[in-house]
Amino acid sequence: MTNEPHPDIVFGLHLVNEITTATQLLAVGLNQIIEPNWYASEPATSFTCMASGVERILKLTFGLSASHQGQPFPSAKQLQKLGHDLIALEGFVHPPLTAKARALGKGYVADLLADVGTDPYWPGLLATLDSWASASGRYRDLTILTGEKTHQDPPTALWDATERACLQDLGLWAAIVGPDNRAALVQARTRLALSILKWWHAIFRVWTHGLLGPARLARDCALTCRKPLPRAVPRCASQAPVDERIPLRPLLLPALRDQGGASRR
Structure with missing residues (x-):
């Protein structure tokens, strides 16, 4: 007779592995886009x-939301059907969780989710x-090499438009043609990284406040870094308070250091 681990233990182990992979991928991408020498025209790795981190x-x-409601975790076929449509996935996750947070009296979490929704x-x-x-x-490039035509703008065009809007909002557009253009880009991209961090932090709080199951789930899955974020997240008028502990793990954004305080919740 062989001793087999309990299915819940097996599920938990794979959950930890998956969330570790997801957070590492997202952290790598975020660290890259704030590097002074990063070029948006060469975005493959970042x-x-x-994209993979956000999707995961x-x-x-x-899946955990479905499980918490008494439904089975989605099958492989169901997850494949969801595909890589991040906008649709966000639509499946964000509004229901915001409504659920309000209904359960989790105003702090609901406000974090709402802040993501209004982030420019x-x-x-x-x-x-x-x-x-x-x-x-x-x-896209490989498709064009095969002789097929594409009428869609490259993903970099969407990034460029968002980055341009950020530069203009921060009053840095004129600096792009000056000697401090690289510093201006880092500042703008740091602000864009903050937008992704705010989304990441809101999801983290969904986990830690028990909207997907026991609150200890976040701790058991190592969703948060054990080291406090070293004054890493800058404050801005549109930003909700961000926890000193890194949402999920592991993330160090050197360019964000010493630019403002953070508050615990």
């Missing part, structure tokens, strides 16, 4: 990592990653 986190959240750059960033995640985006 866009691939961020959304699918995990979608999140729609453009999500559209960029959604475009890259689709086969027509990731393999």
